[in-house]
Amino acid sequence: MTGGLAVRDVSVRLGAQTILDAVDVVAEPGTVTGLIGPNGAGKSTLLHTILGLTPTEGGSVTFEGADLLAMPRRSRAQIAAFVEQSASTEARLTAHEVVMLGRIPFQTVWQVAPTPQDTQVADAALASVDMTSFAGRLYHTLSGGEQQRVQIARALAQQPRLLLLDEPTSHLDIHAQLATLSQLRLRAVAGTTVVLALHDLNLAAGFCDRLVLLHNGKVVATGTPEEVLTPPLLRSVYGVEATVLRHPDSGRPLIAYDLHG
């Protein structure tokens, strides 16, 4: 029994295609779990499934023992926040207003304005992704990387116990990637269960406590970065040749790809 997230024997089928096949994932509070795997492996589908956005065929998804899939949306939103791969909005909202959307699950229907605490939490979330100076800017005028940081701030403003992110660094420069992943690690240390899909295996090795390697909808390896990022697995799943070195400071795996492979 885990105190965090437990995905047990979850399968997803779309038409004749099996997208997820008897997937098991456990993520403990206070840890960062990386979902890795090639394009089309099922990472986004797994994140959507955990949030009840994609119907499953059997299996269960629990958080702290509670059935996440059976929960009303509002209750689930008080527990879990999600950063999508790319999020756009039709509404002409400022960056600060987008972040304030993260407070909605905690507001009552008769509440006419955000509380000072809501505003304080949103301000802190924007500051944590270094976007305070963009607070008044219309969201749709922001660059892709700036929008991505605002979406992360929205999720942080939700103060989730379970934080799910789908490639949250895909639009970010290297400084912002490192800063964002450090911020997520801090949230994990504070007790949040963090699960994120990542393509950059060196960042996954550097920031994740555990990795789940998906291939063709199946979990093919799970464990520490050292256990999962092995040359034979990289070859069989990604079709790449690589040498796995050690980071000189952290001792974590550092993948040197064979550029001629």
Ligand SMILES: Nc1ncnc2c1ncn2[C@@H]1O[C@H](COP(=O)(O)OP(=O)(O)OP(=O)(O)O)[C@@H](O)[C@H]1O
């Ligand atoms: N609505 C859909 N209808 C049909 N197939 C779908 C649908 N949504 C996803 N799929 C398929 O399910 C598989 C898994 O997709 P998913 O987006 O979960 O992969 P992923 O690991 O997140 O990939 P990527 O790294 O490219 O984002 C893919 O083969 C995809 O084409």
